[in-house]
Amino acid sequence: MPLTDFTNPADPADDDPGNPGAGGAAGSGANAQAVASILAQAGGGPFAPPPGFNPDGSDELDILIDYNEKFARTTGQTLFRDGLIRQVMAVLTRRWKPNPLLVGPAGVGKTRVVEALAAMIADGDPRVPAALAFKTIFELPLAALVAGCSLVGQLEAKVLRAIEFAADPDNAAIIFIDEIHQLSGDTSPMYSKIAQILKPALARGDIAVIGATTVGELKALTADPAFTRRFSTLQVDELTPGQTVAILREAAPRLVAHHGGLTSVDDALVEQVVAVSDAMRRADQHRPDSALTLLDQTLADTIVNYYTACAAANLTADVAALRAGPLPITVGRLREVAHRLVSGNSRGIATASRATLAAQLKDRLVGQDDAIDQISQAVALMSVNLGVSDDRKPATWMLMGPSGVGKTEATKVLSRHLTGENPIVLNMSEYAHEHDVSKLVGSGPGYIGSNSAAELPFDVLDANPTRVVLLDEFDKAHPQIHKLFLSVLDEGHLRTAMGKVVDFSHAIVIATTNAGSRLATTVLRPVGFTAGNSPRAVSRGSMIAALENEFPSELIGRFEHLVAFAALTREHLAQIIAAHYTELVDGAVKASPRLADAIDRALPQAELDALVDETFNPALGARPGRIAARRRAQQAAVAALAALP
16 A cells, blocks of 8 residues: 555645644654554554654653543533634644633633643544644643753753654644743742743744643733743633533533442532532632532532441441432532631631620620620621622621720620631731731732741631631721722732732621721710610711721721720729729639638729729720729739738
8 A cells, every 4th residue: 555645735825844833734754654654554544643652762751641642532521611712723723823821710721621622633523623633732741841850951951852842743742831820930940941941942933832820820921021922812711600500510420420429419409509619619719610629529528428427337338229329419518518618627607696696795895785786786697698609798897986995805705706716816006107018918029028938917818718807996007008908898809919819708807996986975975874874876877977087988888887886984984893803803813712712802892983083084995994903903912812821
């Protein structure tokens, strides 16, 4: 049988046979002809280089991953990306710069697009143009490329071999580099060296490269314009909830099969997966990956719990019976797993009764019944799910009133009640200058401290985003700090100077301020001095008017709850001093049991009245009285110890 050339004819208008984007020729070299001859004699189809085909016999290209072979007939249907795949194919067949760059948030399916294209080529999909029909997509793992290269020369040799392989038309190779931003910006010199070696080949059009990176990390790549301009950027957008539901319906049977058919997923549950995922995912997670991950994890979690329960009951798991009656997945299990994915084993935001919280607050606060009612009602409203999955705003409160009336204490009680932990406290008087922004978001690239590994105040939210954040004395922060929190309160996330996203969507942000103290001492002050009097409620409009001297209107409007604390009366201060004195004496007795019979737990009335006269100041609240109570308790303990035999 005569030798048959199965390669595509070269484009007569193109005089550059080394350009892989010209005409899509698979090559006409001796090696290609030899392989074509063998295929023809065996009755095979058109020439396609075998996986890992390497003319020079070098073993350095073992690191390349053949996507055509890996994903042929195994990827399933790729939904809602047909237009994007067509864009990728169009760029790959261009005469100049046949290098698409897929840019989009993490988890939207950038790598999946490349896998789908490789599967289409391998499966002979008729939608693939002739210029790409014989191509093979190889992933070039950067970590594997650098591994074992202790010398720069070793790395250069490996990269040059990879370029030689990709540029050889006999191999008909397209290179895919995931996380391509590693080749530029403030990275390892080894990775930067790879980019410098690739530039000439990209400039000449000798190789075709598909890159993928996220929107935030694209900034690092654009730091090298000469490298970036060789690529054509294609945006990969996040799928809608409806599109994600369709993808889950297609993926659910395969996930169930992967887990041995031991669980069942009905159609109604699929919609709940997307709703729960959207409500509880982090700010840096996106559809469809967030929903797929939640469903996969829930199936695995359900099976593991079944085996654990069987072991605890000294029973053997009956897999055959389980397949006949698979374990159902409930919405409650979805929410439980979603919470663990976000915050590990942390407790999260509890939804205990309104009465319980009110009792705890009244045990710690005096004269703030109206504020306590507002706080308790707001917590009760938090437990109502309105089903708005795209609302990423955190719960936001501003507590206003004079100093020392219990705003910070209320926040601590609330945090322990809701999360079981103390709040993340920021003393905003430490952020009084414009440059203090760097204390919150870090230093930008090139500035002193930009490479510091020191923990930033909100890094703790990475481990558990369901926390209470207290911005104490928020009015003392610089206006630039106030502007920084506009996006936090409205969009639910904060971006650091290095591009990291801090998720606030599951947190409760509480700001305290002394602004509006005059309002509290006039409008809110009880009339008369009888114990039965309570503060009068004040409208939200009055509170906003009182706050506008300290904060911009757009910032005030971003706080969902404005709670005004009343100024303390003499009677309130007397209650606080008496209670604090007893608390301190009880602590002293616990530390020194001998004091039990030598010291009175209650402060004598005459001394209490004297302390109230000495410390009462509506502008200062309870702090002077608490200090006086501590001093008096210490004096009583010293006197009692001295009197003991």
